[in-house]
Amino acid sequence: MANLSATMKNFCTLEQLAEGRTALHRLHPLAKLAITLAYAAAVISFPIHSLSALAPMAAYPLLGMALSETPWQPLLRRLALTVPFVAMTGLSNLLLDRQVWFYLGALPVTGGLLSCLSVFIKAFLTVSAVLLLIATTPLADLTSQLLRLRVPRVLCLQLMLTYRYISVLLTEAEQMYTAYQLRSGGGRGIRMRDMGPFLGQLLLRSYDRADRVYCAMKCRGYDGTYRAGTLPRLTVRDAAAAASLCGAILLLRLVNLSLLLGRLF
Amino acid sequence: MHMADALLSPAVGGVMAAVSAAAVGLSVKKLGGRDFDEKKIPMMGVMGAFVFAGQMINFTIPGTGSSGHIGGGILLAAVLGPFPALLTLSAVLIIQCLFFADGGLLALGCNIFNMGVCSCLIAWPLLFRPILRRGVSRRRITAASVLSVVLGLQLGAFCVVLETLASGVTELPFGAFAALMQPIHLAIGLVEGLVTAAVLCFLQDTRPELLSASLDARRLDAGVSLKKVLIAFAVLAVVLGCGVSRYASTHPDGLEWSIQTLTGSTELKRGDAAQEKADSSEDTAAPPDHTGESDGTPAAGLIGSALTLAAAGGAGWAIRAVRKKKHSGDKN
Numbered sequence: 001m002a003n004l005s006a007t008m009k010n011f012c013t014l015e016q017l018a019e020g021r022t023a024l025h026r027l028h029p030l031a032k033l034a035i036t037l038a039y040a041a042a043v044i045s046f047p048i049h050s051l052s053a054l055a056p057m058a059a060y061p062l063l064g065m066a067l068s069e070t071p072w073q074p075l076l077r078r079l080a081l082t083v084p085f086v087a088m089t090g091l092s093n094l095l096l097d098r099q100v101w102f103y104l105g106a107l108p109v110t111g112g113l114l115s116c117l118s119v120f121i122k123a124f125l126t127v128s129a130v131l132l133l134i135a136t137t138p139l140a141d142l143t144s145q146l147l148r149l150r151v152p153r154v155l156c157l158q159l160m161l162t163y164r165y166i167s168v169l170l171t172e173a174e175q176m177y178t179a180y181q182l183r184s185g186g187g188r189g190i191r192m193r194d195m196g197p198f199l200g201q202l203l204l205r206s207y208d209r210a211d212r213v214y215c216a217m218k219c220r221g222y223d224g225t226y227r228a229g230t231l232p233r234l235t236v237r238d239a240a241a242a243a244s245l246c247g248a249i250l251l252l253r254l255v256n257l258s259l260l261l262g263r264l265f
Numbered sequence: 266m267h268m269a270d271a272l273l274s275p276a277v278g279g280v281m282a283a284v285s286a287a288a289v290g291l292s293v294k295k296l297g298g299r300d301f302d303e304k305k306i307p308m309m310g311v312m313g314a315f316v317f318a319g320q321m322i323n324f325t326i327p328g329t330g331s332s333g334h335i336g337g338g339i340l341l342a343a344v345l346g347p348f349p350a351l352l353t354l355s356a357v358l359i360i361q362c363l364f365f366a367d368g369g370l371l372a373l374g375c376n377i378f379n380m381g382v383c384s385c386l387i388a389w390p391l392l393f394r395p396i397l398r399r400g401v402s403r404r405r406i407t408a409a410s411v412l413s414v415v416l417g418l419q420l421g422a423f424c425v426v427l428e429t430l431a432s433g434v435t436e437l438p439f440g441a442f443a444a445l446m447q448p449i450h451l452a453i454g455l456v457e458g459l460v461t462a463a464v465l466c467f468l469q470d471t472r473p474e475l476l477s478a479s480l481d482a483r484r485l486d487a488g489v490s491l492k493k494v495l496i497a498f499a500v501l502a503v504v505l506g507c508g509v510s511r512y513a514s515t516h517p518d519g520l521e522w523s524i525q526t527l528t529g530s531t532e533l534k535r536g537d538a539a540q541e542k543a544d545s546s547e548d549t550a551a552p553p554d555h556t557g558e559s560d561g562t563p564a565a566g567l568i569g570s571a572l573t574l575a576a577a578g579g580a581g582w583a584i585r586a587v588r589k590k591k592h593s594g595d596k597n
Binding site for chain 1 (some may be wrong): 289293306311313322346367437466513565569581584588
């Protein structure tokens with residue numbers, strides 16, 4: 001199934017990207033987490049008709065992706081996923097708010113157009129910020145950091161285990177799907193009436209696998225606790241980088257750089 | 266049904282994150298209680314991966330030509346119990362957010378609530394368990410699954426409507442938005458409910474002990490009663506509903522509001538709708554009653570945006586070009 005193999009590929013790509021050695025990769029996970037959260041919060045806090053003030057915010061993903069050598073293809077794929085619901089909201093604004101705010105030459109610009117574009121740009125910026133985070137930080141480091149931030153142990157362990165077993169179960173599902181396709185004479189997807197036994201079988205296989213995983217973990221001394229790998233300490237350099245980037249984000253949120261620049265002309 | 270960051274305001278995102286964190290915290294507390302079963306941890310991990318894989322498998326819906334997939338909340342709750350199911354779904358949602366941009370980092374709270382809490386902590390104890398508690402048969406399983414999946418999805422879709430409206434990013438009126446979302450999710454819920462029922466019937470035929478374990482009330486309800494949790498959520502929902510909508514209507518933008526509070530300006534308190542719009546848009550372009558054209562604000566904004574984008578894009582391109590050259594130099 002194209003869906004399953006594309007998903008696997010996505011995981012592999014991101015995992016490989018996260019193993020890079022650029023300056024952004026070396027930045028402490030806590031610093032990156034703080035920057036990403038501050039950035040996303042700043043982006044979504046812009047009023048719904050903001051456009052010019054949002055433009056300078058694009059510097060972070062544009063420069064960050066270049067510095068961390070993150071390719072653009074995964075970003076485009078991610079955007080395609082986010083777009084439907086965002087498009088519905090954006091386009092309904094375009095249709096419903098027809099009050100003309102100003103004219104660009106002969107072109108009337110409505111409030112709806114501004115808010116529609118604004119929503120799309122916000123989607124682009126927030127999606128790329130999360131991609132930048134996960135393309136430069138391995139999930140294990142993020143989870144260790146979350147654990148240090150006192151996120152419940154069970155949830156962190158849950159994250160790691162689920163992540164580890166996704167590839168195993170996707171392979172299992174793909175095998176079952178191929179077998180189904182061979183027996184059912186092709187066609188797209190699975191017939192709805194076969195879905196019960198199909199998913200049920202997958203669930204039982206997962207359940208049994210969980211049993212075996214538990215036994216294997218027990219053999220290796222598992223006692224219900226999660227031992228995370230050691231994270232390096234947050235250095236002064238990391239803290240300074242995070243503070244200056246968060247400061248820059250706050251500054252761009254408060255000052256409309258585009259307008260200031262444009263007025264020079 | 267994933268909420269995106271772009272459709273949220275920081276206030277709504279923050280409030281929902283707090284609510285979901287409370288629900289997750291409660292689940293952790295329940296799980297680590299007296300009869301903590303360490304075996305449950307790997308079970309939850311693998312079942313989370315199962316739901317992830319299950320969501321990838323599309324089935325064809327007869328007579329429509331379209332396809333659907335399961336959400337998995339009720340299925341997980343039926344196998345693991347409501348609290349472990351919520352934790353498992355939360356982990357799946359976090360992974361989807363990070364690796365697939367399905368929902369955003371700030372929208373995580375909304376998504377965990379809409380898809381996890383609504384089905385595992387509200388629909389499951391309200392409908393699924395009461396129906397199956399008095400006896401398990403194929404008919405009861407089907408009724409319980411369809412009803413609880415439909416309720417969970419309806420609640421979730423309604424929350425999406427409320428969250429988007431409270432964030433103030435849409436011009437859609439409440440009635441039209443709800444009339445658009447609820448019927449679509451009713452249809453999705455019916456189909457998903459039937460598939461969930463088919464899976465659970467299959468489990469009942471092959472491994473009946475899997476279902477009965479989670480229905481056994483004694484083990485799961487030791488400690489906190491579900492009824493209390495439900496009442497707490499209902500109260501919270503009403504309080505938040507009133508609070509958020511009032512907050513959203515008087516302060517369209519949280520950060521701007523806090524800045525104004527800091528600087529002592531009380532401009533936003535006028536509450537006049539037109540003025541609010543003007544306030545919230547001051548930094549972009551002037552609305553018709555301002556002298557937008559004469560002071561050249563839109564044109565300046567446009568030129569400035571193009572300049573900043575060109576500068577950032579150019580710098581990014583230059584960095585990539587230099588790196589590429591360096592890499593090819595290294596290879597030679």
